[in-house]
Amino acid sequence: MATKIGVPVAPQTSKTAVSLSKEEVLRYSRHLIMPEVGMEGQLKLKQAKVLCIGTGGLGAPLGLYLAAAGVGRIGLVDFDVVDFTNLQRQVLFGTTDVGRPKIEAAADHLRNLNPEIQIDTFETRLTSENALELFNDYDIIVDGTDNFPTRYLVNDACVLLGKPNVYGSIFRFEGQITIFGAPGGPCYRCLYPEPPPPGLVPSCAEGGVLGVLPGIVGTIQAAETLKLIIGKGDPLIGRLLLFDALGMKFRELKLRRNPECPVCGDHPTVTKLIDYQEFCGIRGEEAPAAPTTVPEITPRELKARLDRGDDLYILDVREPHEYQICNIGGHLIPLGELSRRVHELDSSREIVAHCRSGKRSAEASEFLRKAGFRKIWNLKGGILAWSDEVDPNVPKY
Amino acid sequence: MSVKVMIPTPLRPYAGKQDSVQLQAATVGEALSALTTQFSELKKHLFSDDGRLRSFVNVYVNDEDIRYLQKDKTPVREGDVVSIVPSIAGGR
Numbered sequence: 001m002a003t004k005i006g007v008p009v010a011p012q013t014s015k016t017a018v019s020l021s022k023e024e025v026l027r028y029s030r031h032l033i034m035p036e037v038g039m040e041g042q043l044k045l046k047q048a049k050v051l052c053i054g055t056g057g058l059g060a061p062l063g064l065y066l067a068a069a070g071v072g073r074i075g076l077v078d079f080d081v082v083d084f085t086n087l088q089r090q091v092l093f094g095t096t097d098v099g100r101p102k103i104e105a106a107a108d109h110l111r112n113l114n115p116e117i118q119i120d121t122f123e124t125r126l127t128s129e130n131a132l133e134l135f136n137d138y139d140i141i142v143d144g145t146d147n148f149p150t151r152y153l154v155n156d157a158c159v160l161l162g163k164p165n166v167y168g169s170i171f172r173f174e175g176q177i178t179i180f181g182a183p184g185g186p187c188y189r190c191l192y193p194e195p196p197p198p199g200l201v202p203s204c205a206e207g208g209v210l211g212v213l214p215g216i217v218g219t220i221q222a223a224e225t226l227k228l229i230i231g232k233g234d235p236l237i238g239r240l241l242l243f244d245a246l247g248m249k250f251r252e253l254k255l256r257r258n259p260e261c262p263v264c265g266d267h268p269t270v271t272k273l274i275d276y277q278e279f280c281g282i283r284g285e286e287a288p289a290a291p292t293t294v295p296e297i298t299p300r301e302l303k304a305r306l307d308r309g310d311d312l313y314i315l316d317v318r319e320p321h322e323y324q325i326c327n328i329g330g331h332l333i334p335l336g337e338l339s340r341r342v343h344e345l346d347s348s349r350e351i352v353a354h355c356r357s358g359k360r361s362a363e364a365s366e367f368l369r370k371a372g373f374r375k376i377w378n379l380k381g382g383i384l385a386w387s388d389e390v391d392p393n394v395p396k397y
Numbered sequence: 398m399s400v401k402v403m404i405p406t407p408l409r410p411y412a413g414k415q416d417s418v419q420l421q422a423a424t425v426g427e428a429l430s431a432l433t434t435q436f437s438e439l440k441k442h443l444f445s446d447d448g449r450l451r452s453f454v455n456v457y458v459n460d461e462d463i464r465y466l467q468k469d470k471t472p473v474r475e476g477d478v479v480s481i482v483p484s485i486a487g488g489r
Contacts, residue, residue, distance in 0.1 A: 148486045171485040174406045192484040194452040242482070247416070253460045253482065336410045339438070 041230035051075040054144030055106040057214030060092035065222035089211035128273035131157040148195040149276035155188035173245040175217035190258040294365035354379035411438040426469030
């Protein structure tokens with residue numbers, strides 16, 4: 001017999017009677033005329049306090065729909081600045097916002113959408129030092145972040161504080177949504193006790209992402225948040241929703257609380273926030289540096305050697321679709337095919353491996369070095385650096 | 398038993414770019430073994446050196462996590478769907 005998982009109780013009506021103004025009644029009329037929301041639900045929304053971690057791909061639709069719905073207090077946490085490449089999917093920002101702190105651009109947009117609500121902004125990196133204090137004032141936390149250490153931090157902080165964590169994550173065209181940290185329900189660590197080693201799962205910058213994907217997933221996170229607040233419908237507690245945008249399919253998997261979970265289990269061993277960078281195997285602020293056993297060559301050095309007439313074999317380890325964007329005439333063997341096609345390379349020649357930014361080619365070079373190639377160089381900074389240092393006509397992407 | 402193994406996006410490059418593979422197996426363990434035999438590059442992404450499933454990868458038979466069934470000894474029936482679900486973190 002499954003344990004009944006309690007739906008988090010919607011916030012108590014405060015002692016001072018909360019009501020809607022005439023303008024609010026008109027603004028939210030489409031909610032009010034629905035029995036599932038009604039005045040009761042709309043007042044719950046007005047008193048709700050939701051903290052959105054991240055105002056990017058997921059945070060954009062999330063913020064928009066929570067503000068539109070009349071969530072009375074929305075906190076936004078983001079330390080980042082609007083970048084030109086964000087505009088493909090972060091629909092809270094416009095071209096004129098490029099260069100502005102995301103939190104400012106987001107708050108402006110949301111306040112314009114709904115001046116009735118309170119928007120709190122926290123232009124800060126979320127850390128173990130500030131998370132508990134930051135989360136304390138809010139009822140529900142929504143995870144719209146983009147890296148593993150922060151996801152584990154958000155999870156642990158929510159469990160320690162007893163607050164639900166509406167989780168959404170994306171990769172290319174696939175998404176996952178669920179609610180962690182609900183009473184009796186699982187937490188992130190119940191599902192994934194450990195993160196993948198750094199560099200195994202690419203970020204959006206490396207793997208790419210279909211722009212609409214965070215739009216869909218973030219909107220689902222908003223829907224779940226609203227349902228938790230008004231206490232209606234079946235929330236995604238104990239349910240992992242998997243979404244495939246290409247196949248346009250939704251699947252659902254059962255999630256359970258792990259009684260041996262170190263954070264939310266019966267005998268928790270994690271009772272305070274830890275160093276999440278260390279937990280995820282990342283030292284300091286950056287991902288681990290590429291292996292330095294393979295010598296590096298800078299784009300300027302490579303150009304000089306090519307101009308001199310040196311016989312260098314340029315190996316491009318990117319994907320075919322990247323080669324179509326731009327290339328420097330290298331021989332294309334995508335990294336994933338290298339081990340199968342290594343016989344195509346002549347180890348007596350000097351080989352310079354390159355990719356987009358230098359990371360994949362570092363891996364390729366290291367692999368070739370271990371395979372016995374003694375004359376292998378890694379192009380430092382990849383084709384991006386080539387564009388910066390040698391040939392600005394090569395487009396960056 | 399003929400079962401379908403769903404390949405998640407991050408692992409498709411190592412499985413011939415396929416989103417699912419049809420395999421013959423009687424248990425989850427057999428299915429994963431058949432998968433990594435067919436696609437050897439998948440092995441290091443799914444299993445650590447000591448042969449255990451990596452902890453950032455979960456395996457489901459239909460909608461149930463095998464950790465709460467019989468783990469790799471979980472039997473599979475004709476038409477079952479085995480899903481590999483790795484953790485992903487992208488948000489922006």
